[in-house]
Amino acid sequence: MTPNLPIQLEFSNKYDSAHALQYFHKHRAGLARRLSDWRDRQLARRALQLAGDPGLVLDLPCGAGRFWPLLGEQPNRVILAADNSPHMLEVARREMPPALAGRVHTLHTSAFAIDLEAASVDSIFCMRLLHHIADPAHRLAMLREFHRVTRDTVIVSLWVDGNYKAWRRRRLEARRAGRPGENGNRFVIPAATAESEFASAGFAILGHHDFLPGYAMWRVYTLRKLA
Amino acid sequence: MADKQPLARRILLSFMLLTALIAGINAWAIIAVVHVVEEDLIGDEMRQEMEMVETVYLTEGRIPDLTGGSALYVPTLKAQPLPAAFAGLHPGYQEVVGENGAWHVLETSIEGHRFILARNQDAFEAREQMLYKVVVGGFLLAIVLAWLIGRLTVRRVIDPVIRLAGQVRGRDSMHELAPPLAPEYGDDELGQLAGAFDQAFGQLRRAIERERLFTSDVSHELRTPLMIVGTSAELLLRGELSGRARRQVERIAKAAGEMRALVEVFLQLARAQAAPAAPEAAVSLAAMAAEQGEVWGPEITARGLAFVVVSEAAMPGVWHATLLRAVMGNLLRNASHYTERGEIRLILDAGGFRVEDSGPGIAADERERLFDSFVRGSAARGEGLGLGLSLVRRICEQQGWRIEAHNLAGGGSCFSVRLGRF
Numbered sequence: 001m002t003p004n005l006p007i008q009l010e011f012s013n014k015y016d017s018a019h020a021l022q023y024f025h026k027h028r029a030g031l032a033r034r035l036s037d038w039r040d041r042q043l044a045r046r047a048l049q050l051a052g053d054p055g056l057v058l059d060l061p062c063g064a065g066r067f068w069p070l071l072g073e074q075p076n077r078v079i080l081a082a083d084n085s086p087h088m089l090e091v092a093r094r095e096m097p098p099a100l101a102g103r104v105h106t107l108h109t110s111a112f113a114i115d116l117e118a119a120s121v122d123s124i125f126c127m128r129l130l131h132h133i134a135d136p137a138h139r140l141a142m143l144r145e146f147h148r149v150t151r152d153t154v155i156v157s158l159w160v161d162g163n164y165k166a167w168r169r170r171r172l173e174a175r176r177a178g179r180p181g182e183n184g185n186r187f188v189i190p191a192a193t194a195e196s197e198f199a200s201a202g203f204a205i206l207g208h209h210d211f212l213p214g215y216a217m218w219r220v221y222t223l224r225k226l227a
Numbered sequence: 228m229a230d231k232q233p234l235a236r237r238i239l240l241s242f243m244l245l246t247a248l249i250a251g252i253n254a255w256a257i258i259a260v261v262h263v264v265e266e267d268l269i270g271d272e273m274r275q276e277m278e279m280v281e282t283v284y285l286t287e288g289r290i291p292d293l294t295g296g297s298a299l300y301v302p303t304l305k306a307q308p309l310p311a312a313f314a315g316l317h318p319g320y321q322e323v324v325g326e327n328g329a330w331h332v333l334e335t336s337i338e339g340h341r342f343i344l345a346r347n348q349d350a351f352e353a354r355e356q357m358l359y360k361v362v363v364g365g366f367l368l369a370i371v372l373a374w375l376i377g378r379l380t381v382r383r384v385i386d387p388v389i390r391l392a393g394q395v396r397g398r399d400s401m402h403e404l405a406p407p408l409a410p411e412y413g414d415d416e417l418g419q420l421a422g423a424f425d426q427a428f429g430q431l432r433r434a435i436e437r438e439r440l441f442t443s444d445v446s447h448e449l450r451t452p453l454m455i456v457g458t459s460a461e462l463l464l465r466g467e468l469s470g471r472a473r474r475q476v477e478r479i480a481k482a483a484g485e486m487r488a489l490v491e492v493f494l495q496l497a498r499a500q501a502a503p504a505a506p507e508a509a510v511s512l513a514a515m516a517a518e519q520g521e522v523w524g525p526e527i528t529a530r531g532l533a534f535v536v537v538s539e540a541a542m543p544g545v546w547h548a549t550l551l552r553a554v555m556g557n558l559l560r561n562a563s564h565y566t567e568r569g570e571i572r573l574i575l576d577a578g579g580f581r582v583e584d585s586g587p588g589i590a591a592d593e594r595e596r597l598f599d600s601f602v603r604g605s606a607a608r609g610e611g612l613g614l615g616l617s618l619v620r621r622i623c624e625q626q627g628w629r630i631e632a633h634n635l636a637g638g639g640s641c642f643s644v645r646l647g648r649f
Contacts, residue, residue, distance in 0.1 A: 052390050056405040076410040080402065105404055118627070120402040122394070148627070151397050 020064055020091040036211075041070050043209045043220045044127065044155070048074075050207050050222040051153040054122035058082060058149065060111055061129055065092035065104070071125065072100045080121060082107040082114065111142050119151040127220075130158035134187045136197065143201035153224050154203060159217040160191040163210075166217050188217060202226050235385045239377040246373035247366075254362045261358060269346070270320040273297075273333040277344050281337050296350070300343040313343060322348075387417050395424050399431060443497035446490045453490060457483040489618075492553040496621055509545035512646070513538065515555060516575055523559040530563060533570035540577040546646060550622045554630075557615040558582040558642045569639070579628070579646040588634040597632055 044067060048054065055078065057071055062081035071079050081104050083089050089106045096104060109115040111129060124146050133139045146154045159166065166188050198205060203223035211218035276297060283291040293299050302309055312325025316334050323330045329348040334341065394408055409422040460480035468476060510518075520536045527534040555573075562571045562584040569585025589597060598620035623630045629645040 052393060053411070055394065055408065055411065056402060074411075076406050078404050078406045080404065116402065117400065119397050119400040122401070122405070151401060152393060 020085065020087045039211060040127075040218075041067075043157075043211060043218075044070055044125075045073070046209050047155045047220045047222045048123075048125075051123050051155060051224075053077075054153060056080065056122045058114075058116070058121040058124045060109075060114070060124055060126055061085075061088070062092060062106070063088055063128075065096055067125065067127060068092075068100050068104055069097055072097075072103060077103065079104045080107055080116075081105065082109045082111075084108075084110050112138070112145055114145055114149045116149050118148050120149060122151055123153040123155060124150045126154065126156045128157055130156050130194075131186050131189065136193075139189075139197055140201055143197060143203070147202045147225055150225055153206070153222060155220060155222050157218060157220045158194060159186065159188045160194060160219045161188055161217075162191055163213075163217055164215045169217075191219070194221070198223055232385060232389070235381045238381050238384070239374065242373045242377035242380070243370055246369050250366045250369040254366050257362050258359065261355070265351070265355075266320075266322075269331050269351075270333075273320065273331060273344055273346060277333055277335050277342065280342060280344070281335070284337060293344075297344055297346045300345065301340055302343075303340045309343070310345075313345070316343065328352075387412060391417065391421055391424070398424075398428055403432070439497050442493050446494040446497065449490050450487070450494075453483055453487045457487060488549070488553065488556075491549045492618060492622065495547070495549055496618075496625060508548045510548040510551060511545050512542050512551075512575055512580060515546070515548070515551050516573055516580065519552065519555045519559060520573065522556070523563065527559075527563045527571055532563065532566055532568065535570060535572050537572055537574045539574060542575065542577055542579065542646065544647070547626065550626060551646075554619050554622050554628075554644060555580065555582075557619050558644070561615055561642070562586065562640075566639075579644045581641055581643045583635060583639060583641045585639040588638060588640045589632055594632065598630070 048057075048071075053074055055074075055076060057077060058080045059067060059071060060082040062068070062083050065081065068079060068081065071077060079100070081089070081092065083092070083106075086108050089108060093106055107115060111126070126146070130139065130142075133142065143154075161167075161170075169188060195205060198221065202225060204226050206222040206224050208219050208221045210216065211220075276293070280291055280293075280299060283289065290299065290301055290304060299305075300307060300309055300313070310325055310327070312323050312330070313332065316323070316332060318334050318336060320331070320333050323332050323345075329352065331346045331348060333344045335344075336342070391408065391412070398405070407421075407425040409418055409425050412418040412421045457480060460476050460483060463476045464473065464480065516536055516538075520534070524534045559571070559573065559582060562582050566584040566586035571585075572581075572583045574581045574583065598616050620630060622628070623644065628647070631643045631645075633641055633643075635641050
């Protein structure tokens, strides 16, 4: 892998304008979705608290701005929102709550070569991206880039093993072996692997929160950059 | 935690010491008072009992039977063994400790007979033991409470300080959108401290911005006169010139060229962001190595040194020409300045390039400050202000390149530049 050639991920091409709008409404329909959205926010809130309530947060990828109201709960916080898809940014900007208008600044950039100088934000808030990246080298490249851009902490969510859902998924995959799955762009990363990758990218783990311990795969890690 | 927070530990410790002192004095006072009261009360009670005995004896002539746990000994009138512990009694109230427990004892003489009234302390002792337990328990509880309140206070006072310290660390590099710190803290001493940091960082930012603008303005203003000097020298060289004058004009043209390159670098560095190179200003590593080889090769060979360009691996990608030229040129200039004999190698590898020489190497105490401005090697020679390596470092920082210097095993030094972001 050469540092100059930006890494492109397969899944990131699907976010055109219509898809982006659909994505914006996705988390607002149905009771189960609402409940899971509520739990997502709770996890994010706890992770931010663990990170010491950072003042300048880079929301990457921000998607349709789903976490902006949450990030804006701290009145003094400034949010830098970045996404690889200009359509997502456009939809997010259009649907942005007016109260946040002055505090969210959007930025079109890739997570692998963030268009910011070294140590320019307090924290990088990276929800639901790492589980899309299968190649450990790509994950490490991204974590290293996070290490460069953050001044203090990184919050990442990913799918880890050691729970019922991951076990069922592995069984399903074993049964379907040979046939390509239709949802082949999301991956479970063993917790031990993820943690050793964090360490080799120069992060210490401050703590983690599980979506539903023992059952769900989602886990949110709060990492602190080591000098 | 405690080792790294001496202040927190000290607050906690003083809380607990103060509580231990106050609770200790209290406990001691309670026990002392209880002791004094016990003696007074029991003494009085026994004296009353003895008066009753005396009245009965004097009026009825008999020794009354006592109820309520007291025992009456009259050795001269009652056939009854006197406990051994009562051997050395003296008239009046006293406490006696014998084999079978402690006793309150009152001795009086009635009509020449010794009347000894004794009351076992056991029941009272049990109550006293309970009192001691309560007092000691209260003392320990007070210390535990002090520890808890101390912890809470420390959290309230020290944690925000630690948080503020974390927020201030490395803040100078932060994005200009970074919000001020003060609003996150209340209108108290910490808020004032945060406000002071905000102010200091604001001043720092403005100072850096002013310096950047100044460098940019100066570089911009210098471009035109330098261009005039350069082109004039070139025009002069085309005309008829004597040998000596030609050499002088050639030197002027070369110096003007170098100065223009330097001004270009300053201008690039003064730009706020590491802007990607324009396509016409981008160059591959191999092309730049060839160009620099042509510039520095003859100069190095003229000094009696060998110059070789080695290509270990080809690195794809293009880089900012002006900045890459400045980095490579300065490293080659530096190598040629400090090398007396042997060779200078420019090596291209997969991650960047290295400049190796067979000079004296870098002294250990110089390595730290090697890339500071105006610092020159102890064996300084040639012209130059010592700006070269500091310029190289600033370019590398801005471009996200990484530069390292170390000594080679066989003598000489190696400057290694890793291109690309790390």
